[in-house]
Amino acid sequence: MNALRLFIRNGRQIRPNIRPMSAQAGPLVDLSVDDEGIATLTMQRPPVNSLNLELVQEIDKALDEAAKNKSKGVILTSSSKSVFSAGLDIMEMYKPDRKRVELFWTSLQGLWLKLFGSKFVTAAAINGHAPAGGCLLAMSCEYRVMVNGKFTTGLNETALGIVAPRWFMDTMCNTISRRQAEVALTTGKMFTVEEALKVGLIDETATDKADSIEKCKEFIERFDTIPPLARALTKQKIRGDALAWLQKNRQADLEEFLTFVTNPKVQQSLEIYLEILKQKSAKK
Amino acid sequence: MNALRLFIRNGRQIRPNIRPMSAQAGPLVDLSVDDEGIATLTMQRPPVNSLNLELVQEIDKALDEAAKNKSKGVILTSSSKSVFSAGLDIMEMYKPDRKRVELFWTSLQGLWLKLFGSKFVTAAAINGHAPAGGCLLAMSCEYRVMVNGKFTTGLNETALGIVAPRWFMDTMCNTISRRQAEVALTTGKMFTVEEALKVGLIDETATDKADSIEKCKEFIERFDTIPPLARALTKQKIRGDALAWLQKNRQADLEEFLTFVTNPKVQQSLEIYLEILKQKSAKK
Amino acid sequence: MNALRLFIRNGRQIRPNIRPMSAQAGPLVDLSVDDEGIATLTMQRPPVNSLNLELVQEIDKALDEAAKNKSKGVILTSSSKSVFSAGLDIMEMYKPDRKRVELFWTSLQGLWLKLFGSKFVTAAAINGHAPAGGCLLAMSCEYRVMVNGKFTTGLNETALGIVAPRWFMDTMCNTISRRQAEVALTTGKMFTVEEALKVGLIDETATDKADSIEKCKEFIERFDTIPPLARALTKQKIRGDALAWLQKNRQADLEEFLTFVTNPKVQQSLEIYLEILKQKSAKK
Numbered sequence: 001m002n003a004l005r006l007f008i009r010n011g012r013q014i015r016p017n018i019r020p021m022s023a024q025a026g027p028l029v030d031l032s033v034d035d036e037g038i039a040t041l042t043m044q045r046p047p048v049n050s051l052n053l054e055l056v057q058e059i060d061k062a063l064d065e066a067a068k069n070k071s072k073g074v075i076l077t078s079s080s081k082s083v084f085s086a087g088l089d090i091m092e093m094y095k096p097d098r099k100r101v102e103l104f105w106t107s108l109q110g111l112w113l114k115l116f117g118s119k120f121v122t123a124a125a126i127n128g129h130a131p132a133g134g135c136l137l138a139m140s141c142e143y144r145v146m147v148n149g150k151f152t153t154g155l156n157e158t159a160l161g162i163v164a165p166r167w168f169m170d171t172m173c174n175t176i177s178r179r180q181a182e183v184a185l186t187t188g189k190m191f192t193v194e195e196a197l198k199v200g201l202i203d204e205t206a207t208d209k210a211d212s213i214e215k216c217k218e219f220i221e222r223f224d225t226i227p228p229l230a231r232a233l234t235k236q237k238i239r240g241d242a243l244a245w246l247q248k249n250r251q252a253d254l255e256e257f258l259t260f261v262t263n264p265k266v267q268q269s270l271e272i273y274l275e276i277l278k279q280k281s282a283k284k
Numbered sequence: 285m286n287a288l289r290l291f292i293r294n295g296r297q298i299r300p301n302i303r304p305m306s307a308q309a310g311p312l313v314d315l316s317v318d319d320e321g322i323a324t325l326t327m328q329r330p331p332v333n334s335l336n337l338e339l340v341q342e343i344d345k346a347l348d349e350a351a352k353n354k355s356k357g358v359i360l361t362s363s364s365k366s367v368f369s370a371g372l373d374i375m376e377m378y379k380p381d382r383k384r385v386e387l388f389w390t391s392l393q394g395l396w397l398k399l400f401g402s403k404f405v406t407a408a409a410i411n412g413h414a415p416a417g418g419c420l421l422a423m424s425c426e427y428r429v430m431v432n433g434k435f436t437t438g439l440n441e442t443a444l445g446i447v448a449p450r451w452f453m454d455t456m457c458n459t460i461s462r463r464q465a466e467v468a469l470t471t472g473k474m475f476t477v478e479e480a481l482k483v484g485l486i487d488e489t490a491t492d493k494a495d496s497i498e499k500c501k502e503f504i505e506r507f508d509t510i511p512p513l514a515r516a517l518t519k520q521k522i523r524g525d526a527l528a529w530l531q532k533n534r535q536a537d538l539e540e541f542l543t544f545v546t547n548p549k550v551q552q553s554l555e556i557y558l559e560i561l562k563q564k565s566a567k568k
Numbered sequence: 569m570n571a572l573r574l575f576i577r578n579g580r581q582i583r584p585n586i587r588p589m590s591a592q593a594g595p596l597v598d599l600s601v602d603d604e605g606i607a608t609l610t611m612q613r614p615p616v617n618s619l620n621l622e623l624v625q626e627i628d629k630a631l632d633e634a635a636k637n638k639s640k641g642v643i644l645t646s647s648s649k650s651v652f653s654a655g656l657d658i659m660e661m662y663k664p665d666r667k668r669v670e671l672f673w674t675s676l677q678g679l680w681l682k683l684f685g686s687k688f689v690t691a692a693a694i695n696g697h698a699p700a701g702g703c704l705l706a707m708s709c710e711y712r713v714m715v716n717g718k719f720t721t722g723l724n725e726t727a728l729g730i731v732a733p734r735w736f737m738d739t740m741c742n743t744i745s746r747r748q749a750e751v752a753l754t755t756g757k758m759f760t761v762e763e764a765l766k767v768g769l770i771d772e773t774a775t776d777k778a779d780s781i782e783k784c785k786e787f788i789e790r791f792d793t794i795p796p797l798a799r800a801l802t803k804q805k806i807r808g809d810a811l812a813w814l815q816k817n818r819q820a821d822l823e824e825f826l827t828f829v830t831n832p833k834v835q836q837s838l839e840i841y842l843e844i845l846k847q848k849s850a851k852k
Contacts, residue, residue, distance in 0.1 A: 142470065161795035163802050175463055179743055179768055182806050186710065186799055187790050200463055222471050227445035227553065231470055234447050238466050269795065426754065459747055484747055506755050511729035511837065515754055518731050522750050 028058040030079070031065055038220055039071040040125075040213065044079035050089035051133045053104045059137075060111045066120060072228070073121035073220030075213055076141060080128055082151070087132030093261050094270045105257050108133075109250055112167060116140040117243045119232035121223055123216035126202065127209040131156050131190060132164075135201075139171045142235070143219040144202040145212040152190035153201065159188035161269040163260070165253055170242035176200045312342040314363070315349055322504055323355040324409075324497065328363035334373035335417045337388045343421075344395045350404060356512070357405035357504030359497055360425060364412055366435070371416030377545050378554045389541045392417075393534055396451060400424040401527045403516035405507055407500035410486065411493040415440050415474060416448075419485075423455045426519070427503040428486040429496040436474035437485065443472035445553040447544070449537055454526035460484050596626040598647070599633055606788050607639040608781065612647035618657035619701045621672045627705075628679045634688060640796070641689035641788030643781055644709060648696055650719070655700030661829050662838045673825045676701075677818055680735060684708040685811045687800035689791055691784035694770065695777040699724050699758060700732075703769075707739045710803070711787040712770040713780040720758035721769065727756035729837040731828065733821055738810035744768050 030042040041062050043049040066074045078084045092104045115122060115137065124138035126146040130153035138144050138153065146153065155172055157164040164172075164185060172181045180199050183189065196202040203219075206212035223231055236243070246253065260266055314326040325346050327333040343360075350358045362368045376388045399406060399421065408422035410430040414437035422428050422437065430437065439456055441448040448456075448469060456465045464483050467473065480486040487503075490496035507515055520527070530537065544550055598610040609630050611617040627644075634642045646652045660672045683690060683705065692706035694714040698721035706712050706721065714721065723740055725732040732740075732753060740749045748767050751757065764770040771787075774780035791799055804811070814821065828834055 142466070158794050158798045158802050161798045163798050163805060166805060166808075169806050173462070174466070177461065177745065177768075178741070178806075182710070182742070182803070185806055186794075186803050188794055200461075226442050226470075226472055229549075230442045230445045230447050234442050235466070235470050237447060237450060238453050238462075238469055240450075265797075426750070457746070458750070461745065484745075510726050510754075510756055513833075514726045514729045514731050518726050519750070519754050521731060521734060522737050522746075522753055524734075 028055045029062045031062045033066075033069060033071060034217075036217075036221075037070070037072045038075065038217055039066045039069070039073070040075045040077060041066065042077050042079050043085055047080065048083040048086035048129075049078050049080060049134070050086050050091075051108070051137075052089035052092050053100065053107060055089075056104070056107045056111050060107065060114060063111075063114050063118065067118070071120055072223070073123065073217075074118070075123050075125050075216040075220070076137060077125040077209065077213065078127055083128040083134075084124070084126045084130040084151075084153075085134030085137060086129065087134045087136075090270055090274060093266075094274060095267065096261060098258075101261060102254065102258065105254050106250070109167075109246060109253065112136070112140060112171075113243060113246060116171065116239060117236050119228070119236070121220045121231075123219050125206070125209065125212035125216050126151070126153060127212055129153065132160075136168055136171060139175045139201075143216060145204045145206050145215040145219075146193050146196060146202040147206050147208060147212050148193055150192075152192055153196055154188070154190040155185055156188035156190050158186060160273060161266060165257065166249075167242060167246045167253070170245065174239065174242060312339045313346045315346045317350075317353060317355060318501075320501075320505075321354070321356045322359065322501055323350040323353070323357070324359045324361060325350065326361050326363050327369055331364070332367040332370035332413075333362050333364060333418070334370050334375075335392070335421075336373035336376050337384065337391060339373075340388070340391045340395050344391065344398060347395075347398050347402065351402070355404055356507070357407065357501075358402070359407050359409050359500040359504070360421060361409040361493065361497065362411055367412040367418075368408075368410045368414040368435075368437075369418030369421060370413065371418045371420075374554055374558060377550075378558060379551065380545060382542075385545060386538065386542065389538050390534070393451075393530060393537065396420070396424060396455075397527060397530060400455065400523060401520050403512070403520070405504045405515075407503050409490070409493065409496035409500050410435070410437060411496055413437065416444075420452055420455060423459045423485070427488075427500060429488045429490050429499040429503075430477050430480060430486040431492055431496050432477055432489050434476075436476055437480055438472070438474040439469055440472035440474050442470060444557060445550065449541065450533075451526060451530045451537070454529065458523065458526060596623045597630045599630045601634075601637060601639060602785075604785075604789075605638070605640045606643065606785055607634045607637070607641070608643045608645060609634065610645050610647050611653055615648065616651040616654035616697075617646050617648060617702070618654050618659075619676070619705075620657035620660050621668065621675060623657075624672070624675045624679050628675065628682060631679075631682050631686065635686070639688055640791070641691065641785075642686070643691050643693050643784040643788070644705060645693040645777065645781065646695055651696040651702075652692070652694045652698040652719075652721075653702030653705060654697065655702045655704075658838055658842060661834075662842060663835065664829055666826075669829060670822065670826065673822050674818070677735075677814060677821065680704070680708060680739075681811060681814060684739065684807060685804050687796070687804070689788045689799075691787050693774070693777065693780035693784050694719070694721060695780055697721070700728075704736055704739060707743045707769075711772075711784060713772045713774050713783040713787075714761050714764060714770040715776055715780050716761055716773050718760075720760055721764055722756070722758040723753055724756040724758050726754060728841060729834060733825065734817075735810060735814045735821070738813065742807065742810060 028045045030044055031039055033039045043055065045055045092101060122141035123143040124141040126138050126144060129151050130138050132155060135153045135155050155164050155168055169181065169185060176199050191199065191201055193205055197205055204215050206215055312329045314328055315323055317323045327339065329339045347358065376385060406425035407427040408425040410422050410428060413435050414422050416439060419437045419439050439448050439452055453469060460483050475483065475485055477489055481489055488499050490499055596613045598612055599607055601607045611623065613623045631642065660669060690709035691711040692709040694706050694712060697719050698706050700723060703721045703723050723732050723736055737753060744767050759767065759769055761773055765773055772783050774783055
């Protein structure tokens, strides 16, 4: 417990050397603000923006900075040409260190509470695949523009033998109809760009990344004449039930995740899945 | 406190002379019942049916009368040629008298509970603009027919720096999808007739007021063969969660409103808004 | 009370001889399993699969068997050429024996909890009319294929002077939008096949029963690559609020039903309705 506290206190740069660091250089996110005060938060953890503890923490910190700078809006996007974010990093769940995986999950909870309930306007420029946690991040924003292409998005957790937590489901039900969400969640459906647009999982399509950023900016500019406090409180109120659920159930939700992730069958599934990924990687 | 009780006891004709009475003659609402037992409740507070305390009370009283006469349905409409209702009267919120504004808000709560949960069938013949509180009244009915024209409707509270209360939001989510409601509420969107029809904020369009009344009657007649008690209890049950929320939270909701309305920044916004209205009025 | 216990203990074959048994031979349901492990549960209580106590209990028992055999999915259908199920047997409600009607209702609650929350995949091949309780069974499945024809489906309880219970409403709101559900429930709307498809009350249409079964199988096969436990828990989680409501309110829901069914006016309505049915039957 002390070790955990120490770990938290010393912040995200200290990483228990349980596993080798993935090869990467430079910061995990980039935050740039344009003349209008619209921030672009770019995830840049190659190759696929897998959400590990550090990336989650860096996105969280960038959102704080955007809030501090009174950005009128934040656009979430990716530096990759084909992936917005591949979702939660399976390495955080495979043979996990107890303290790290606890911190990972509570950090993810915290990030979602911050993003889903942010006072500033949020939009996702989905410039590539966005499965699972990637889809969650996009759905937590207030607007979604997806680049046309052979990209897909959806909460496909069941396909990996995982049960999406309640707040993932609430986020999806905030975006598409309950009926569509049930079918999507149980079948682990990945929507093509066209399908996502039809069902309302995205709001617009774009020709390329620049176009998607531009359309996100247009959405954010819709609020130029809206008093910001009223806007923020209105957003938080209509999203209030979902936010309140996780705020009240963070511990239970963490325990559910820990029970799940320490289940031998789940570990076995993850092992098989990792093996498949390795083979795919080797073929390339 | 005694003053408030006195005020309530003596009824709505006694208005504390805090502000000049608006120029008006005749009753604020008209209730007429046709041969079939369908009542038409016409709001007639020129120029734009702003919902002040007296109009709210008169609508409430007219609904009681319709219930007493066992009307099989009530159609809500306006005597104005271009406005259904402009929403809450800003004069009730600008530099308010504490006791009056309390009574104003609790009366509005009571009217909504009565209209949204009425046993008789309700329909709105929206023959003009219906922003904010005007849209709330229309959405509280079970059916909406809007007259084609350059009219708009929506909950545009944020545009005025106001946060729509939870029960306004619940009423909108009872009508259109949660996703559409979130975008509409945060952006303060006013829907054109065509947009309102597409999104389901209205059910039908009409060529003129007479046509809208006729279509509302057709909706009410759909229930001619339905046992009224089963119908009423079914309506109250499916609307039950929203009704129960306000019933349980009337005091908290009132306090939230009072905190809001006595906020100096809000008063400042209202002052600016009133100034704009005056200038617009002077130009005409 | 002892009599009730005895009645329950001795199981469903003992039927208090309050009313003549309807003429019928053979089992009330048929459960067949194909090579793939997909079970077809056929209701066969002529003439219209009215849900009396025994049919409810037999469907319940068949679902248990399907679960025991680890069927990967269950298709619910009917042996009739024109009726999927006509809904609750009015004879269970007309001049009811207190103990039997209590058992009837608690059995129906139990069946719904089992079907709506089943771990295995469920689909309804709606090969005929499916009003009221028939529609409830279909909506409790995860997928609905309806045979083209002059068939209709919907929760038309109000038309009979009945108020659909909360869990019927929740089931409908799990399938179609809240707005559509409110209009459908209050008007007692019976949807044509085309209307049901448009509003999402069914997912697909079929040319005949075989085709509807085939399409249900295709839906069930979508899960062939989805780990079954994750799928089951995901389904139960997204349907969790509705399931939890009835689990927590079974007694109150029973009492509401008993109060309703023992109301003299309701008995009078049922008597009139039965008289109409008799006259219709005589004309044929």
